[in-house]
Amino acid sequence: MRTFLATLAQHQTLIEQLKSDAEQITQAGQVIANCLAQNGKILFCGNGGSAADCQHIAAELVVRYEQHRKALAAIAMTTDTSILTAHSNDYDFSSVFSRQIEALGQTNDVLCAISTSGHSKNIISAATTAKAQGLTVVALTGGDGGELKHHADIAIIVPSSITARIQEAHILIGHWWCGYIEDLLTERSCFNPHSTSSVE
Structure with a gap:
């Protein structure tokens, strides 16, 4: 029987290990901030709990952190039930996000692709489509990163x-990005809708 303290210890150990990813996490935050400062948008995709994370982070960006x-x-491509069900019914669930990227993605946008395993076919398809259309792809994953990496x-x-x-x-990580982006863009007065500034 698991105890809360054992789960808490497991969580704390893992969070401590994120120190080794600090440079990449910061780099991704800068990429997202640059995109937004240049009037691009962030597209999110994920399944299950990762879909919920997409909605969560997108809401923090659109509304406020x-x-x-x-x-x-920011757009969570996990929320439009008509698109999700029509595409899955008429075509295939593996391309349910890549189809939306075809419609919405621009070369100055960023795709945040979330898959805990790195093996989700529809997330990999989204990433490959995004790259083909000139988007920057940031992946949040786990394990060994799977094919997504x-x-x-x-x-x-x-x-x-x-x-x-x-x-x-x-x-x-998503919460930290939101705070970091707000700090950077406020500091550099990049909330002017006509700004083309970049952040470093």
């Missing part, structure tokens, strides 16, 4: 095989 500021362009410009691989722990790490 901590600061009162202009809305930031090979299709990402930046792959952040949480070193665990336990889905729940990986998801806990992913939302921590």
